[in-house]
Amino acid sequence: MKTIRVGAGLGFYGDSWQPVRASIERGGVQYIASDHLSELTLAILQKDRQKDPSAGYARDGVPMLAELWPLAAKHGVKFVLNAGGLNPHGAREAIARTFRAKGFKAKIATVTGDSLLERIDELRGAGEALAHMDTGADIGGVRERMLFANAYLGAQPIAEALAQGADIVLTGRVADAALTLGPLAHEFGWKWDDWDRMAAGLTLGHLLECSGQGSGGNFGSSGEWAKVPDYAHLGYPIAEVSEDGSAMFTKPPGTGGLVSFDTIRQQLLYEVHNPHAYYSPDVVLDMGTLKFEDQGNDRVRITGASGAARPKTLKVVAGYQDGWMGTGMIGFAWPEAYAKCEKSAQIIATLVKERGWAVEDSNVEYIGYNSLLGANADPAYRDQLNECFLRMTIRTRDRKVADAFGRLFPWLGLSGPPYVGSMKGIQPAKELLGIWPTLVSRELVEKNIKIEVENI
Amino acid sequence: MKTALWKIAHARSGDKADRADIGLFAFDAPTYQVLKREVTKERLAAHFAGFNTGPVELWPLDNILALKIVLNGALQGGAARSLRMDNLGKNVAAQLLRMEIETPEDLPRLKGK
Numbered sequence: 227m228k229t230i231r232v233g234a235g236l237g238f239y240g241d242s243w244q245p246v247r248a249s250i251e252r253g254g255v256q257y258i259a260s261d262h263l264s265e266l267t268l269a270i271l272q273k274d275r276q277k278d279p280s281a282g283y284a285r286d287g288v289p290m291l292a293e294l295w296p297l298a299a300k301h302g303v304k305f306v307l308n309a310g311g312l313n314p315h316g317a318r319e320a321i322a323r324t325f326r327a328k329g330f331k332a333k334i335a336t337v338t339g340d341s342l343l344e345r346i347d348e349l350r351g352a353g354e355a356l357a358h359m360d361t362g363a364d365i366g367g368v369r370e371r372m373l374f375a376n377a378y379l380g381a382q383p384i385a386e387a388l389a390q391g392a393d394i395v396l397t398g399r400v401a402d403a404a405l406t407l408g409p410l411a412h413e414f415g416w417k418w419d420d421w422d423r424m425a426a427g428l429t430l431g432h433l434l435e436c437s438g439q440g441s442g443g444n445f446g447s448s449g450e451w452a453k454v455p456d457y458a459h460l461g462y463p464i465a466e467v468s469e470d471g472s473a474m475f476t477k478p479p480g481t482g483g484l485v486s487f488d489t490i491r492q493q494l495l496y497e498v499h500n501p502h503a504y505y506s507p508d509v510v511l512d513m514g515t516l517k518f519e520d521q522g523n524d525r526v527r528i529t530g531a532s533g534a535a536r537p538k539t540l541k542v543v544a545g546y547q548d549g550w551m552g553t554g555m556i557g558f559a560w561p562e563a564y565a566k567c568e569k570s571a572q573i574i575a576t577l578v579k580e581r582g583w584a585v586e587d588s589n590v591e592y593i594g595y596n597s598l599l600g601a602n603a604d605p606a607y608r609d610q611l612n613e614c615f616l617r618m619t620i621r622t623r624d625r626k627v628a629d630a631f632g633r634l635f636p637w638l639g640l641s642g643p644p645y646v647g648s649m650k651g652i653q654p655a656k657e658l659l660g661i662w663p664t665l666v667s668r669e670l671v672e673k674n675i676k677i678e679v680e681n682i
Numbered sequence: 683m684k685t686a687l688w689k690i691a692h693a694r695s696g697d698k699a700d701r702a703d704i705g706l707f708a709f710d711a712p713t714y715q716v717l718k719r720e721v722t723k724e725r726l727a728a729h730f731a732g733f734n735t736g737p738v739e740l741w742p743l744d745n746i747l748a749l750k751i752v753l754n755g756a757l758q759g760g761a762a763r764s765l766r767m768d769n770l771g772k773n774v775a776a777q778l779l780r781m782e783i784e785t786p787e788d789l790p791r792l793k794g795k
Contacts, residue, residue, distance in 0.1 A: 265697070265699065266770070446693050495703075495750050496703075499698065500741065513743065545762065587758075597766075621765055659762040
């Protein structure tokens with residue numbers, strides 16, 4: 227019986243590709259599905275593109291392929307990756323340059339058509355409201371500040387690119403799980419309205435899209451995380467899939483990490499809203515019928531996916547300029563570490579007020595006390611801290627104010643409370659982006675999808 | 683008896699725009715029944731008061747002994763505009779595990795401790 231093995235590539239822009247080597251060498255995979263994008267990543271790539279129009283793609287796709295392609299070609303492994311980001315053609319050029327320099331050969335397909343920034347007025351003219359899908363707000367309020375707008379494409383263009391013989395499929399914004407569903411639909415010839423098989427592929431793609439989070443990484447727990455073996459050599463997950471969509475979820479032999487009922491179900495619900503209607507471009511998945519059977523030895527059998535018809539709209543993620551963040555930080559040692567941070571926050575607040583700066587919002591956090599746990603930090607420890615760092619941030623429309631804010635802090639070193647540390651330079655203003663999730667009729671996007679295949 | 687969730691469950695959280703979402707998982711079936719009864723939208727709203735500005739949504743998943751929790755309005759407008767250290771809401775799950783609920787004393791994870 228034919229099975230197809232898809233291995234996880236990266237789970238975010240900046241992730242390590244070293245574990246992918248084990249999946250190719252001894253994981254028996256035919257495909258690597260590599261996810262370089264998140265909502266935040268598009269904001270980062272947009273800043274790159276503003277500085278350099280030839281940038282705007284996830285740069286780590288280039289060294290990853292440069293290092294892994296000889297091994298992948300030897301084992302007949304194909305790559306599907308969304309490292310194209312906001313500029314898939316730029317990514318293709320960078321990869322092609324590297325491949326030519328190294329003498330590598332590959333058939334690279336580029337999938338485009340997801341970018342809608344240049345089409346916003348056209349789409350609104352065609353009757354698309356593009357209102358904020360959570361708040362219902364009108365897009366007019368942020369239209370002029372919009373910096374990117376990309377629809378989440380589905381798996382069909384990926385499967386089409388593979389049918390044209392591509393070894394590497396390079397996309398922009400596609401649904402993360404489409405990187406896995408595309409190869410499965412292509413290999414098994416799944417019909418695009420076979421909703422249960424689509425749902426199975428979506429489930430597996432979702433479990434693979436965060437790399438190590440699907441094999442024991444970031445196992446959110448008290449104590450249990452410490453039982454995960456050999457983090458240093460954590461293997462990325464692999465789905466071994468049958469034609470009916472059932473699968474064995476596992477990882478390469480001889481690697482660290484843990485594939486179990488507990489680690490897999492954490493990833494299943496990760497960044498999911500309604501689990502009974504998990505929307506993707508290709509199908510709407512009900513997670514309530516899935517069955518996970520933990521067979522031990524890092525093997526979990528997954529069956530029972532059920533799907534409903536794909537939506538008539540595609541989700542769009544757009545970003546708009548939303549002010550500047552100023553940041554300042556200073557650390558204090560015992561005695562009264564927390565009290566000195568608190569006093570410093572009061573001093574800085576006084577200075578900001580006296581300067582009359584237009585500040586829209588501000589945040590005060592105490593690193594070592596509540597910067598991660600917020601209001602659920604336990605105050606019982608507050609006054610006994612060995613050391614504590616104050617971190618203050620402001621949001622302002624004025625970049626100069628954001629820059630000046632950070633410069634208030636060093637002065638505290640000689641003129642504030644005693645026993646300071648962390649004077650490691652001044653943080654410059656950081657541009658903030660608001661995210662605008664919205665919906666668009668799929669046919670208006672899909673008519674513009676282009677698949678270009680090129681021999682390198 | 684009062685029991686903190688971290689003793690009987692595990693959890694992971696993530697972000698989508700201004701929404702923080704949490705998966706809360708019982709280690710065993712008896713604990714799942716207790717979570718379903720005790721971890722209510724009202725309790726969650728109170729636990730995250732001052733952090734989450736929007737409504738709380740909650741779905742039980744009997745097949746994986748889990749509760750899916752969504753806090754609509756917990757991330758200062760979203761990761762790319764948040765002023766927080768934890769702009770991605772990765773620690774919202776840790777915040778949840780500090781919540782205390784009423785439990786029987788004989789839950790599997792509480793025995794022999």
